[in-house]
Amino acid sequence: MRLVLQRRMTARFRGWPAPDRGGRPGPASPGPGAGKRTVFGRAPRLPLSRTRRREQRAAYLFLSPWLLGLLAFWIVPIVASLLLSFTDWTLIFKPHWVGLGNYRAMASDHDFWNSIRVTVKYILLSVPLYMVVGLLLSLLLNLKLRGMNVFRTFLFIPSVLSGVAVAILWVSLLNPDVGPVNQALRAIGIAHPPRWLADPAWAVPSVVLMGLWGVGGGAIIYLAGLQNIGAQLYEAASLDGAGPWQRFRFVTFPMLTPTLLFVLLTSLIGAFQVFDTAYVLAGSQGADGTSLNFYLLNMWTEAFTNQRFGYASALAWVMIILAAVVILAIFRTASRWVYYEYDPEKE
Amino acid sequence: MRKRNWWVIPIAAALIVPACSSNSATTSGKVTINWWQDTEDTGTFEHDVIKAFETKYPNIQVNLTTYPQTQYYTKVDTAVAAGTGPDVVGLPSLTWMKDGLLVPLGGLVKAYHIDLSSYNPAIVGTKGQYNAAFGCSYGGKLYCLGAWLGADMLLYNKAMFRAAGVAPPPAWPAMTVQQFVSLACKLTNKSKHVYGAAYGDPFTWLPPDIFVSPDGRKAEGYLNGPTAVTAEEELAKGIQQGCAPSLNTVDPWAQGEDWFVQGKVAMLIGGFFDMARFEKLKIDYGYAPYPAPPGVQPFWYTWTDGMGIMAKSPHLAQDEKLVAFLTTYGQRIGARLGDLPLSMAVAKQVNFAHGVPGREEGLQVLQHSRPPVFIPNQWTTYGPEFDAFGSIVSGANAQTALNNAAAATQQNLAKQWAIWEQK
Numbered sequence: 001m002r003l004v005l006q007r008r009m010t011a012r013f014r015g016w017p018a019p020d021r022g023g024r025p026g027p028a029s030p031g032p033g034a035g036k037r038t039v040f041g042r043a044p045r046l047p048l049s050r051t052r053r054r055e056q057r058a059a060y061l062f063l064s065p066w067l068l069g070l071l072a073f074w075i076v077p078i079v080a081s082l083l084l085s086f087t088d089w090t091l092i093f094k095p096h097w098v099g100l101g102n103y104r105a106m107a108s109d110h111d112f113w114n115s116i117r118v119t120v121k122y123i124l125l126s127v128p129l130y131m132v133v134g135l136l137l138s139l140l141l142n143l144k145l146r147g148m149n150v151f152r153t154f155l156f157i158p159s160v161l162s163g164v165a166v167a168i169l170w171v172s173l174l175n176p177d178v179g180p181v182n183q184a185l186r187a188i189g190i191a192h193p194p195r196w197l198a199d200p201a202w203a204v205p206s207v208v209l210m211g212l213w214g215v216g217g218g219a220i221i222y223l224a225g226l227q228n229i230g231a232q233l234y235e236a237a238s239l240d241g242a243g244p245w246q247r248f249r250f251v252t253f254p255m256l257t258p259t260l261l262f263v264l265l266t267s268l269i270g271a272f273q274v275f276d277t278a279y280v281l282a283g284s285q286g287a288d289g290t291s292l293n294f295y296l297l298n299m300w301t302e303a304f305t306n307q308r309f310g311y312a313s314a315l316a317w318v319m320i321i322l323a324a325v326v327i328l329a330i331f332r333t334a335s336r337w338v339y340y341e342y343d344p345e346k347e
Numbered sequence: 348m349r350k351r352n353w354w355v356i357p358i359a360a361a362l363i364v365p366a367c368s369s370n371s372a373t374t375s376g377k378v379t380i381n382w383w384q385d386t387e388d389t390g391t392f393e394h395d396v397i398k399a400f401e402t403k404y405p406n407i408q409v410n411l412t413t414y415p416q417t418q419y420y421t422k423v424d425t426a427v428a429a430g431t432g433p434d435v436v437g438l439p440s441l442t443w444m445k446d447g448l449l450v451p452l453g454g455l456v457k458a459y460h461i462d463l464s465s466y467n468p469a470i471v472g473t474k475g476q477y478n479a480a481f482g483c484s485y486g487g488k489l490y491c492l493g494a495w496l497g498a499d500m501l502l503y504n505k506a507m508f509r510a511a512g513v514a515p516p517p518a519w520p521a522m523t524v525q526q527f528v529s530l531a532c533k534l535t536n537k538s539k540h541v542y543g544a545a546y547g548d549p550f551t552w553l554p555p556d557i558f559v560s561p562d563g564r565k566a567e568g569y570l571n572g573p574t575a576v577t578a579e580e581e582l583a584k585g586i587q588q589g590c591a592p593s594l595n596t597v598d599p600w601a602q603g604e605d606w607f608v609q610g611k612v613a614m615l616i617g618g619f620f621d622m623a624r625f626e627k628l629k630i631d632y633g634y635a636p637y638p639a640p641p642g643v644q645p646f647w648y649t650w651t652d653g654m655g656i657m658a659k660s661p662h663l664a665q666d667e668k669l670v671a672f673l674t675t676y677g678q679r680i681g682a683r684l685g686d687l688p689l690s691m692a693v694a695k696q697v698n699f700a701h702g703v704p705g706r707e708e709g710l711q712v713l714q715h716s717r718p719p720v721f722i723p724n725q726w727t728t729y730g731p732e733f734d735a736f737g738s739i740v741s742g743a744n745a746q747t748a749l750n751n752a753a754a755a756t757q758q759n760l761a762k763q764w765a766i767w768e769q770k
Contacts, residue, residue: 088769091424092446110758176593198593199741200734289733290755304421305727306766307442 085314090307102314112315114290115298118204122294123271126208130267131260134215138222139248152220159217167280170210171197197281200291207277207292218263225259226252254339261338265327272323275300295319378665379408383426384437384652385419392652392684396494396677400669403676407665432657435666439655441721444485445767450656450663451488452670459671463489465692467496469649469716482718483653491653492670494677495686499552499647500712501638502607502617505631507534507541511613516635518708519715521645524553524578527614527638532590534613543590544614545606547599549575549582550732552616552637554646555720558729559760563722566760570732571753574640576745583739593740619709623685626703634709649716651689722760723767731755 048056060067085102087095106112141152158166173181174196185193196206233251242250275296282292293301299319303312384393390413397409412433414422420440426432427448436443443449456463463471470493472484483491501516508515511534516522522530531543550558557574559566569575585591599616606612608628616637625632639645654673656666678688682697691713700706722728735752739745 091421092428092448109762110755111762177589195593195737195741198737200737201741289737290730291734291737293730301727305724306763307424308766 081313081316084310085317087310088308089310089313091309092307095310098310102311103318105311106314106318111290111293111298111301115293115295118291118293119272119274119295121204122207122274123268125205126211126271127264127267129208130211130215130218131263133212134218134263135222135256135260137215137219138226139252141219141223142226152223155216156220157216159214161214163276164280166210166213167277170206170213171281174206174209200289203281203289203291207274207281210277218267221263222256222259225256229255255341257338258340261330261334265330268326268330269323272296272319377406377408378662379410380435380660380662380665380669381410381412381433382435382437382654382669383412383414383419383423383433385416386413386437392494392681392686395680395684396673399676399680400672403672404665404668407668409669427657430659432659434657434660434662435669436655436657438653439483439491441485443655444488444490448658449490450658450660450666451490452483452492452656452667453489455492455667455671456489458667459675461492461671461674462690462692465690467498467649467651467689467691467713467716469718470496470651470653470689472718482649483651483655491651491655492674493651493653493689494673495681496649496651496689496713497687498619498649498709498713498716499637500617500619500709501614501635502604502619503614503633503635504607504610504612505633507610507613515633516614518633518635518711521636522638523641524581524638528581528585528590531585531614532588535590537589540611542592542606542612544585544616545592545599545603545612546582546585546616548594548733548736549579550729550736552647553578554639554643555722555725556646557640557643558732559720559722561720563720564760564764566729566756567753569753570729570756571746571749574643576749578640579736579739579749580745583736583745586740587742594737619687619713622703622706622709625705632705634705634712636712636715644717645715646717646719647712648719649713723763728759728763729756730759 084095086097086099088098088101089095137155141148141155173179176182176193176195176198179196181196182193194202194206196202229252233255234247237247237251273296274294278292278294278297279300282289282297295315296319299312299315302308302315382393382397384390386393390411393411393413397411400409401407419438423432423436423443436449439449455461470482470484471489472482472487483489483493503515505515513530513533516527516530527544534543535541546552553575556569557572557578558570560569582591586593600618603612603615603617604621607615607617608625608630619634622632636645637647652673654670656663656670660666674689678690678693679697682688682693682699687699688694688697691710694700694710700710731752732749735743735748738748
């Protein structure tokens with residue numbers, strides 16, 4: 001992806017003066033170092049004027065709060081968690097180095113495998129469903145009807161609500177005895193509707209169902225993609241005799257694949273990160289059952305209940321690696337199904 | 348010559364020196380005790396105790412810090428690791444007792460002549476007892492003492508029993524599970540949306556002895572044994588027949604009491620607290636022990652606001668004074684605020700029941716308290732049981748569901764015991 005983008009950017013800037021001084025598009029007038037290249041292909045740096053130095057200092061000074069925050073709250077914890085993943089740290093006592101012990105322990109940890117099963121089940125059910133429903137919604141939202149902006153707003157609102165609030169709302173909606181969902185199902189003749197969150201077999205599908213609530217967020221992204229498709233393509237297709245389905249199949253869908261790729265990646269990342277909903281729902285059942293023991297929830301339990309911070313850090317790194325492998329695999333296959341209107345590789 | 352800002356030095360010193368000095372003692376000779384407590388309320392009781400304590404001991408100052416329950420143990424652990432932990436700590440965990448972070452209180456009990464014989468045995472432990480969750484003892488030693496007692500108990504509405512023409516349960520002995528479910532169905536009025544009973548997952552209130560071996564290490568043969576299977580089948584039937592709400596309709600400990608005061612639930616797996624609320628609302632309430640399978644001694648959890656002393660505190664003698672004050676005078680302060688004293692002798696002295704039958708019944712039930720079986724991280728460890736009960740309510744075969752749960756729980760027990768013994 002990065003390569004494709006890089007190539008596209010390079011091509012977009014074609015026609016500019018040929019870059020010099022290490023690849024930067026530079027001024028036409030040669031400086032003292034012009035034409036001299038080092039073994040690394042870089043020209044020596046020009047001395048900065050006093051004003052430029054002062055500006056540089058000021059820039060770093062203004063950047064320093066953010067840089068310090070980045071260092072203290074991102075870089076250091078990331079490095080610390082990597083180091084801690086090789087220890088048996090319990091928070092109270094000093095950590096001891098255990099090498100790959102935590103990573104080896106996962107192989108025989110049934111909670112780890114259960115959390116993988118729950119998370120994979122959720123990914124397989126939710127990601128395709130949300131993508132398809134989001135796409136269908138966006139097609140509806142793209143219709144030129146009066147008051148469409150109101151519909152768009154209504155559909156987007158749920159996706160900005162807090163996950164905890166939505167989870168609590170859905171606990172009531174999916175209540176097996178008195179919840180509106182089951183009352184509606186009974187009203188249409190389903191005498192024994194699912195017990196939803198109260199039944200372990202239905203727990204993950206219930207969470208997937210709840211996620212549909214926020215599908216408007218994805219639909220808005222699709223909508224932006226749809227509105228970027230040039231009208232001339234539809235005109236040309238119509239002139240060639242294409243019907244609505246053919247226009248969707250051969251114009252809309254291919255042109256939307258970059259958006260689909262984006263939504264797929266963000267949905268996958270979101271699915272790996274389910275925590276707040278599961279945390280609230282597990283509690284709302286009055287139980288610590290295992291049917292909603294998502295990967296992050298299991299990681300939290302290992303850290304804050306079992307006090308195995310070293311092991312929990314190792315779990316975090318395994319999740320990062322698993323997510324990275326899946327995302328890289330998608331990137332590797334993207335060239336086969338993602339269509340860019342302008343493909344620099346075919347130039 | 349460039350002008351130096353010498354005036355900065357004393358200001359910096361004024362800021363830095365207090366920050367580096369100990370936060371436990373001041374130069375005036377007054378000792379400051381840092382007391383951390385897990386509390387969800389505003390700490391009225393704790394502030395009253397501090398006020399009375401500081402009046403009695405003017406040279407000791409107590410700084411109270413309260414945290415919500417969800418953050419409490421992590422806060423204390425983090426502070427202990429950083430060397431900035433409290434001097435005295437509320438609701439100490441068994442892990443802290445086991446890890447030697449707390450001072451055993453045997454000496455304090457002797458020095459202050461505290462009579463533990465009238466304290467709830469589930470809290471202070473019994474001789475030779477290995478350990479007790481929610482209690483103050485570990486390995487036969489006492490690590491905390493409190494002022495008030497909390498207890499789970501079957502709460503019921505006597506007026507609803509009269510209306511249904513059914514006799515209420517006695518304060519002793521306990522009903523069987525079958526009797527309980529049958530009674531719940533008699534009290535249920537579906538047309539008025541009244542449930543006969545509300546109960547959570549059976550593992551949270553049935554005697555732990557039916558789910559685990561006495562040493563807390565074996566689930567197979569217990570969780571899927573005939574006693575547990577029959578009890579879970581009966582309770583699931585109660586929910587299926589509409590005599591009790593589903594678990595996620597009413598969590599007895601979360602919303603159950605609200606349903607009870609609204610007259611929507613006749614019997615509640617609840618607790619021996621909030622009696623003042625029922626009395627104010629003129630509810631004719633009663634208490635009975637939790638039901639138990641035939642031949643099994645009933646069980647209910649009890650807890651206290653136990654206070655322990657951190658071993659690294661620089662002023663253990665003053666800390667002991669505070670703990671002794673809390674568990675003696677503190678019990679009376681708590682009783683004034685409506686709390687049940689930890690010592691049954693104090694409960695009698697302050698006339699806690701003051702002639703209310705429901706209170707008398709509760710005190711009668713409490714005489715039969717017993718410590719639980721210790722299971723490390725028991726709610727997580729027994730997670731598969733929660734799933735199994737949900738499946739049974741949905742129609743799964745109880746024996747099959749509990750066989751699967753027992754196998755999974757056995758794995759959990761092996762893991763949790765390994766973690767516990769490794770820590």
